[in-house]
């Protein structure tokens with residue numbers, strides 16, 4: 650993951666959010682490390698604090714984040730040795746104002762991100778202001794992770810349910826493969842169902858491994874800007 654440029658306002662916003670999020674980690678904590686460019690900034694800051702003597706144990710949400718954390722000598726664990734985490738810090742593609750429901754997964758890591766978030770006492774999301782939306786799906790399509798075997802039949806079922814799936818492709822024209830060796834479909838969110846209804850319909854579709862709707866999971870969202878940060882707290 651290349652780290653953002655220093656003098657770009659959007660990147661300054663990510664950096665401010667990432668710095669504050671990383672500052673919430675305390676000595677002795679067990680920490681989930683997210684994926685994407687904002688999380689890469691968080692991991693860099695966590696690495697700096699570990700080099701200064703902070704003692705933590707971490708689990709990463711992607712192979713890329715794992716590699717970055719290892720390169721910074723952040724002590725890494727697994728769910729056999731560390732079944733619960735105090736906090737996970739991650740990015741998001743969309744954050745719904747008010748509910749703090751999320752769309753995640755445009756970095757291709759939604760499955761591990763959800764597994765790590767579910768094993769965490771708190772989920773802290775770090776974003777720049779462009780990620781705030783009134784309606785989920787208004788900027789980004791929803792990533793949905795799919796078993797490659799029989800994907801054509803899963804595609805048909807999701808089409809029939811109104812999700813208008815599109816296979817995520819790599820630049821070389823072959824399907825994108827996740828860390829878990831699955832495909833990703835980018836899906837629309839049909840407005841005839843509620844967000845919760847769409848999440849349920851996806852979960853009950855055979856061949857779907859997981860979807861990128863993170864509903865009721867974020868405890869706090871920190872929004873960075875070049876001038877500072879704003880923290881939104883969930884009512885739960």
Ligand SMILES: O=C(CO)[C@H](O)[C@H](O)COP(=O)(O)O
Pocket residue numbers: 683684685686687688739740741742752753754755756757758759762
């Ligand atoms: O969900 C994710 C990866 O699967 C990322 O957190 C999300 O895509 C945000 O990335 P970025 O911080 O680069 O905007």
